Amino acid sequence: KKYVYLFEEGRADMKNLLGGKGANLAEMTNIGLPVPPGMIITTEACKEFYLGGRQFPPGMEEQVREKMRVLEEKTGRRFGDPANPLLVSVRSGAPVSMPGMMDTVLNLGLNDQTVEGLGRAAGRRFAFDCYRRFLNMFGDVVLGIEHARFERILEKCKERRGVNLDQELPVEDLEQVAAEYKALIERETGRPFPQDPVEQLFMAIYAVFNSWNNDRAIVYRRINKIPDDLGTAVNIQVMVFGNLGDDCGTGVAFTRDPATGARQLYGEYLINAQGEDVVAGIRTPRPISDLEVEMPAVYQQFVSICEQLEKHYRNMQDIEFTIERGKLYILQTRTGKRTAQAAVKIAVDMVHEGLISKEEAIMRVEPAQLDQLLHRRIDPRSSVEVIARGLPASPGAASGKVVFDADEAEILGNQGEKVILVRTETTPDDIHGIVASQGVLTSRGGMTSHAAVVARGMGKPCVCGCEAIRIDYEAGEFRVNDLVIKKGDVISIDGSTGQVILGEVPLIDPELSPEFLELLQWADEIRTLGVRANADTPEDAARARAFGAEGIGLTRTEHMFMAPDRLPIVQEMILATSTRERQAALDKLLPMQQGDFYGILKAMEGLPVTIRLLDPPLHEFLPNAEELAVEITRLRLTGGNDEELQKKEELLKKVRVLAEFNPMLGHRGCRLGITFPEVYAMQARAIFQATAQLVKEGVRVFPEVEIPLVGDVKELALLRQLVNEVAEQVMKETGVNFEYSVGTMIEIPRAALLADEIAREADFFSFGTNDLTQTTFGFSRDDAEGKFLHEYVEKKILPENPFIVLDQTGVGKLMKICVDLGRQTKPDLVIGICGEHGGEPSSIEFCHRIGLNYVSCSPFRVPIARLAAAQARI
Numbered sequence: 105k106k107y108v109y110l111f112e113e114g115r116a117d118m119k120n121l122l123g124g125k126g127a128n129l130a131e132m133t134n135i136g137l138p139v140p141p142g143m144i145i146t147t148e149a150c151k152e153f154y155l156g157g158r159q160f161p162p163g164m165e166e167q168v169r170e171k172m173r174v175l176e177e178k179t180g181r182r183f184g185d186p187a188n189p190l191l192v193s194v195r196s197g198a199p200v201s202m203p204g205m206m207d208t209v210l211n212l213g214l215n216d217q218t219v220e221g222l223g224r225a226a227g228r229r230f231a232f233d234c235y236r237r238f239l240n241m242f243g244d245v246v247l248g249i250e251h252a253r254f255e256r257i258l259e260k261c262k263e264r265r266g267v268n269l270d271q272e273l274p275v276e277d278l279e280q281v282a283a284e285y286k287a288l289i290e291r292e293t294g295r296p297f298p299q300d301p302v303e304q305l306f307m308a309i310y311a312v313f314n315s316w317n318n319d320r321a322i323v324y325r326r327i328n329k330i331p332d333d334l335g336t337a338v339n340i341q342v343m344v345f346g347n348l349g350d351d352c353g354t355g356v357a358f359t360r361d362p363a364t365g366a367r368q369l370y371g372e373y374l375i376n377a378q379g380e381d382v383v384a385g386i387r388t389p390r391p392i393s394d395l396e397v398e399m400p401a402v403y404q405q406f407v408s409i410c411e412q413l414e415k416h417y418r419n420m421q422d423i424e425f426t427i428e429r430g431k432l433y434i435l436q437t438r439t440g441k442r443t444a445q446a447a448v449k450i451a452v453d454m455v456h457e458g459l460i461s462k463e464e465a466i467m468r469v470e471p472a473q474l475d476q477l478l479h480r481r482i483d484p485r486s487s488v489e490v491i492a493r494g495l496p497a498s499p500g501a502a503s504g505k506v507v508f509d510a511d512e513a514e515i516l517g518n519q520g521e522k523v524i525l526v527r528t529e530t531t532p533d534d535i536h537g538i539v540a541s542q543g544v545l546t547s548r549g550g551m552t553s554h555a556a557v558v559a560r561g562m563g564k565p566c567v568c569g570c571e572a573i574r575i576d577y578e579a580g581e582f583r584v585n586d587l588v589i590k591k592g593d594v595i596s597i598d599g600s601t602g603q604v605i606l607g608e609v610p611l612i613d614p615e616l617s618p619e620f621l622e623l624l625q626w627a628d629e630i631r632t633l634g635v636r637a638n639a640d641t642p643e644d645a646a647r648a649r650a651f652g653a654e655g656i657g658l659t660r661t662e663h664m665f666m667a668p669d670r671l672p673i674v675q676e677m678i679l680a681t682s683t684r685e686r687q688a689a690l691d692k693l694l695p696m697q698q699g700d701f702y703g704i705l706k707a708m709e710g711l712p713v714t715i716r717l718l719d720p721p722l723h724e725f726l727p728n729a730e731e732l733a734v735e736i737t738r739l740r741l742t743g744g745n746d747e748e749l750q751k752k753e754e755l756l757k758k759v760r761v762l763a764e765f766n767p768m769l770g771h772r773g774c775r776l777g778i779t780f781p782e783v784y785a786m787q788a789r790a791i792f793q794a795t796a797q798l799v800k801e802g803v804r805v806f807p808e809v810e811i812p813l814v815g816d817v818k819e820l821a822l823l824r825q826l827v828n829e830v831a832e833q834v835m836k837e838t839g840v841n842f843e844y845s846v847g848t849m850i851e852i853p854r855a856a857l858l859a860d861e862i863a864r865e866a867d868f869f870s871f872g873t874n875d876l877t878q879t880t881f882g883f884s885r886d887d888a889e890g891k892f893l894h895e896y897v898e899k900k901i902l903p904e905n906p907f908i909v910l911d912q913t914g915v916g917k918l919m920k921i922c923v924d925l926g927r928q929t930k931p932d933l934v935i936g937i938c939g940e941h942g943g944e945p946s947s948i949e950f951c952h953r954i955g956l957n958y959v960s961c962s963p964f965r966v967p968i969a970r971l972a973a974a975q976a977r978i
């Protein structure tokens with residue numbers, strides 16, 4: 105079996121077998137670029153190494169020896185020759201790039217004899233510089249001795265000599281360092297440093313194979329979801345030297361600016377240096393543009409190689425190079441990592457340059473990465489003082505005064521103050537505070553905690569689960585280590601990175617660059633899946649529209665009930681003891697709701713707006729029972745106002761009556777509409793009066809009334825009739841005819857299973873996948889995420905958190921059944937999704953596949969969804 109390939113025997117498309125680094129070295133060799141000769145041991149050899157209990161597969165060693173002879177012939181040098189030794193690098197290279205996870209050894213083949221030969225041929229100082237580097241890397245990578253221990257020896261030597269830089273050390277010192285390194289190795293391993301180059305070589309290969317399963321690599325693979333069984337290849341390459349003098353050097357460059365995408369070389373180099381010196385930060389590297397002055401010919405050659413590589417790979421490249429005595433060598437090329445901004449610009453520019461198609465451009469931008477572009481962020485040119493780090497729960501950055509209470513946040517916010525709401529965690533009672541804040545910081549809770557979900561929905565920055573901060577509500581402060589931050593102090597948070605920063609930071613606005621707009625336009629031409637937004641306010645609706653939303657897929661009416669001027673009226677309605685009392689409260693709410701709907705419908709002129717009737721259980725609008733009980737006790741003890749006490753006691757009684765054992769499965773959704781039809785009737789009236797008003801004003805509007813939590817067609821039939829009656833009344837009263845439709849959310853498995861029946865009464869379906877996921881799994885989201893879900897993911901019972909990434913196998917299957925049944929009854933049934941999954945790229949792809957008409961997501965995710973929908977089609 106062939107385990108070893110010469111570079112000239114490989115190709116770029118052999119990445120799985122040869123690893124990314126090897127396949128590209130092979131490709132570059134074959135297109136005639138100056139690559140030092142070498143060979144690649146395949147990933148298959150690595151896999152067999154593990155299958156055989158960490159033993160080289162039979163025949164592999166012989167093939168390596170054979171190919172070493174080829175390298176010897178090509179260079180005219182011999183491996184281990186004391187007079188003119190061949191040196192090689194042994195480099196890891198997996199099929200998927202895992203930067204910094206595995207290791208590389210340079211200058212292999214040196215020993216006490218060959219170092220002398222190298223010294224005679226190229227200079228003794230240089231030879232010992234290579235030797236000490238080799239001993240260090242070999243000791244670290246192959247023998248497992250901490251790099252820092254070598255570093256300490258070198259540092260001591262520099263101190264003794266009174267110099268700062270390695271290159272300032274004279275040869276005697278380097279010899280001394282090498283000797284001490286060898287002694288360290290012998291001390292640590294109990295055997296002398298291996299002098300035999302062939303032994304060195306196989307030890308290094310063994311170490312690289314082994315490094316596939318070092319802890320770092322395993323963790324990296326887990327985080328990045330890279331399979332564990334790919335294995336790594338090993339590249340053995342003839343050394344070229346950037347540390348031979350001032351006509352030598354080494355560097356790295358991107359063919360375009362990886363931060364902005366600008367079409368210009370971007371990189372750094374160091375004169376008289378080797379390998380990792382550039383990134384090691386010992387000396388400050390110089391910008392690549394200096395090379396044009398310093399070595400014009402080499403620079404010109406490098407520029408043209410960069411162009412050639414970009415054309416060849418049709419993508420931005422990240423290139424490692426070394427200059428030996430004025431001659432340029434290319435040591436690596438790979439697709440360059442880039443920011444979202446650069447990704448968009450490069451993709452669009454490359455279409456204009458004729459390098460790639462529009463479809464390819466669309467596929468090259470990672471939709472999730474676009475998040476970076478759609479929020480205010482910290483000006484990257486500013487310096488900041490990070491005091492703590494939490495989870496990056498909702499992207500964007502914000503500064504403001506610390507506030508610990510939602511009501512206070514609201515008061516200050518309404519006065520035009522910028523505040524950051526800081527809580528251990530948030531609840532639905534804090535919504536008004538979140539609305540009025542610039543951002544939210546919590547010390548508890550994960551990426552899908554209440555604060556995170558709400559903040560994402562509103563497009564506000566949120567850092568959550570920041571356990572380093574200790575909040576003391578009583579004292580009005582929080583602590584991080586010894587630092588005390590008081591109420592009113594200014595902090596900043598960056599929800600894209602999870603940073604908590606002291607003081608104010610300069611922010612820059614999200615910019616939809618011309619390239620971004622162009623890319624989205626191409627996406628719109630390609631996609632068939634519609635994109636709507638979830639929006640509860642006219643401002644959100646307008647923003648969504650600006651980002652390209654083609655309608656509103658979900659307007660939640662309960663947030664409108666939470667507003668502080670309305671909550672008392674809502675409570676009146678709930679606490680009413682007679683229908684008359686209730687109607688009086690509803691009459692007060694009607695004009696308010698009508699105003700809400702007027703604003704949203706108007707902002708979405710010409711586009712459909714789905715409005716969901718009241719969904720949450722009523723007790724969510726009432727005060728917390730425990731807090732009430734505490735207040736009552738306090739009133740009793742202080743002998744407070746009797747009337748007030750009585751009122752509170754009544755309230756508590758009512759709260760207790762409304763309390764539910766399992767609110768998620770309780771008296772909510774259409775069940776409220778069935779028991780309190782006057783509430784739904786008021787909402788329908790508000791919608792239709794707003795509609796009639798707008799139609800009169802000549803505005804074209806398309807309200808879609810949505811009944812939540814339906815599980816049986818009769819529920820829907822009953823409520824649909826109620827809505828229809830109100831519509832007719834309003835038409836009669838106003839003398840205006842208008843269009844509207846009535847449909848339902850699908851969020852109960854029974855509804856999905858009986859979709860053929862339900863479709864008879866529905867003009868549209870919309871999957872509420874947050875609830876559908878809860879009800880299908882039988883998980884209560886808040887409990888699951890706090891208590892066991894992370895273990896389910898860790899133990900691979902579930903591949904992902906199903907509240908973030910749609911569970912295609914289970915919940916998805918139910919959706920598919922529902923779509924098929926629903927369209928059996930009504931082939932043209934409009935079906936969408938409005939759960940949070942509507943903005944998640946892999947879920948969007950699934951929605952496209954099962955034939956949904958649209959996805960609906962938060963306004964800030966609309967561009968992401970447009971792109972993901974186009975990708976789903978390609």
Ligand code: ADP
Nearest residue numbers: 193195196204208341342343344379380424435
């Ligand atoms: P990584 O995957 O961590 O980037 P590499 O295998 O690319 O590791 O090696 C790191 C650096 O070592 C390269 O950037 C290059 O500068 C240097 N290097 C590797 N092989 C050689 C070689 N044959 N000659 C000179 N320098 C080399």
Ligand code: MG
Nearest residue numbers: 125424435436
């Ligand atoms: Mg590299």
Ligand code: MG
Nearest residue numbers: 812851872875
């Ligand atoms: Mg729901």
